[in-house]
Amino acid sequence: MDSAEPKTTETAATAAEPTKLRADARRNRDKLIEVAAVVFPQKGVETSLEDIARQAGVGIGTLYRHFPTREHLVEVVYRRELESLAAAARELAEKHSPDVALEEWMRRFVGYIATKRGMSNSLRILMTSNSSLFAEGFGNMRGALDSLLKTASQQGYIRSDMDTADVMHALASIYSIPDSPEWRDRSLRLIGLLMDGLRAGK
Amino acid sequence: MDSAEPKTTETAATAAEPTKLRADARRNRDKLIEVAAVVFPQKGVETSLEDIARQAGVGIGTLYRHFPTREHLVEVVYRRELESLAAAARELAEKHSPDVALEEWMRRFVGYIATKRGMSNSLRILMTSNSSLFAEGFGNMRGALDSLLKTASQQGYIRSDMDTADVMHALASIYSIPDSPEWRDRSLRLIGLLMDGLRAGK
DNA sequence: CAAATAAACGGAGGCGCCTCCGATTAAACT
DNA sequence: AGTTTAATCGGAGGCGCCTCCGTTTATTTG
Numbered sequence: 001m002d003s004a005e006p007k008t009t010e011t012a013a014t015a016a017e018p019t020k021l022r023a024d025a026r027r028n029r030d031k032l033i034e035v036a037a038v039v040f041p042q043k044g045v046e047t048s049l050e051d052i053a054r055q056a057g058v059g060i061g062t063l064y065r066h067f068p069t070r071e072h073l074v075e076v077v078y079r080r081e082l083e084s085l086a087a088a089a090r091e092l093a094e095k096h097s098p099d100v101a102l103e104e105w106m107r108r109f110v111g112y113i114a115t116k117r118g119m120s121n122s123l124r125i126l127m128t129s130n131s132s133l134f135a136e137g138f139g140n141m142r143g144a145l146d147s148l149l150k151t152a153s154q155q156g157y158i159r160s161d162m163d164t165a166d167v168m169h170a171l172a173s174i175y176s177i178p179d180s181p182e183w184r185d186r187s188l189r190l191i192g193l194l195m196d197g198l199r200a201g202k
Numbered sequence: 203m204d205s206a207e208p209k210t211t212e213t214a215a216t217a218a219e220p221t222k223l224r225a226d227a228r229r230n231r232d233k234l235i236e237v238a239a240v241v242f243p244q245k246g247v248e249t250s251l252e253d254i255a256r257q258a259g260v261g262i263g264t265l266y267r268h269f270p271t272r273e274h275l276v277e278v279v280y281r282r283e284l285e286s287l288a289a290a291a292r293e294l295a296e297k298h299s300p301d302v303a304l305e306e307w308m309r310r311f312v313g314y315i316a317t318k319r320g321m322s323n324s325l326r327i328l329m330t331s332n333s334s335l336f337a338e339g340f341g342n343m344r345g346a347l348d349s350l351l352k353t354a355s356q357q358g359y360i361r362s363d364m365d366t367a368d369v370m371h372a373l374a375s376i377y378s379i380p381d382s383p384e385w386r387d388r389s390l391r392l393i394g395l396l397m398d399g400l401r402a403g404k
Numbered sequence: 405c406a407a408a409t410a411a412a413c414g415g416a417g418g419c420g421c422c423t424c425c426g427a428t429t430a431a432a433c434t
Numbered sequence: 435a436g437t438t439t440a441a442t443c444g445g446a447g448g449c450g451c452c453t454c455c456g457t458t459t460a461t462t463t464g
Contacts, residue, residue, distance in 0.1 A: 262420095
């Protein structure tokens with residue numbers, strides 16, 4: 001029966017890897033991603049892959065089978081976080097008042113960006129070899145921010161004379177703060193400032 | 203001449219490293235560069251540095267003292283070749299008729315570019331972290347080509363309705379030929395073609 | 405449930421990276 | 435020429451990369 005879609009109960013919605021994996025394989029794979037997602041932000045993407053395998057409780061061979069190169073692993077982690085960031089926007093919008101949702105989202109955004117510092121090399125290779133990833137990811141972020149802003153301003157929580165591009169610009173400038181131990185705190189303070197400004201002029 | 207120049211017998215023209223090195227140190231350093239200049243084009247810049255040290259007859263420690271990172275070594279080789287390419291233009295102009303000089307120079311240019319294939323990663327890192335190197339190098343090449351062309355066309359060896367930009371464009375398109383075993387030959391044939399064209403319409 | 409099979413595991417092994425420091429040696433000094 | 439000094443040498447050692455393949459295990463089949 002080749003005529004139609006192979007009937008699988010899996011919804012393709014969340015777009016997890018479509019490949020069917022044996023139970024243990026899936027478990028190990030997930031564990032590896034989970035560990036990498038913790039370690040990369042802490043120690044940079046140049047961390048020893050053997051370390052990651054060790055912490056995930058699998059052999060180095062297993063890591064390499066799932067992720068043939070460092071970049072593969074980086075990409076998966078990157079994608080996953082990007083998705084969860086978009087999801088967070090929706091969740092926050094449901095559970096908080098619009099302005100709080102916006103602020104909290106921007107804080108997470110900074111947290112996310114922080115992840116990317118130190119990734120420079122691997123990330124740059126990724127960018128040049130696979131730039132669709134970037135376009136896509138960036139588009140999603142813009143969408144998330146857009147809808148948060150729209151809601152907040154329509155309901156009168158923040159001023160309405162700033163558009164998404166303005167705020168993205170502000171966030172981008174935060175990204176460009178030079179690296180330093182206080183980078184994260186400084187960024188979060190700037191977010192606070194930005195939010196005060198948005199609320200004040202409403 | 204102006205008063206300020208520190209009077210050293212060294213002409214700064216060739217711009218060798220100004221640092222004074224002990225005789226053995228200089229010897230080893232030069233040997234390393236020489237070997238690297240041969241090996242990089244052959245095996246790509248990802249070749250084992252230990253191999254290079256071995257072939258140069260020095261310990262790996264020595265290599266690392268002179269070139270703290272792979273990129274340092276790559277950069278030095280790159281610079282050196284760029285300089286010798288510019289020098290070649292002057293030499294060729296003296297020893298051959300203008301059109302032959304031009305053709306030969308373009309052939310060498312292709313040989314040089316060939317060197318750069320496979321360097322991609324290290325070279326990309328270099329480009330982003332040190333782009334002056336590129337601007338500079340590129341400018342020199344343009345200058346060299348410019349003067350070769352000018353001479354040849356003024357003396358009637360080639361047509362005069364093509365300017366430097368046109369020819370550089372042609373060379374650039376050669377660079378974009380996809381990698382393959384015949385890359386080099388194909389490129390050289392294209393150079394021949396280009397030269398015939400330049401000579402023909404004079 | 406047992407046997408068969410295909411898939412996944414995981415670590416040993418070979419290689420390269422890079423650092424560190426005792427041995428070597430060029431150059432300066434007497 | 436002999437001594438001193440400071441620069442340089444160079445390889446051992448520790449670590450990470452990645453591959454390869456014998457062993458283990460989930461899943462299918464009877």
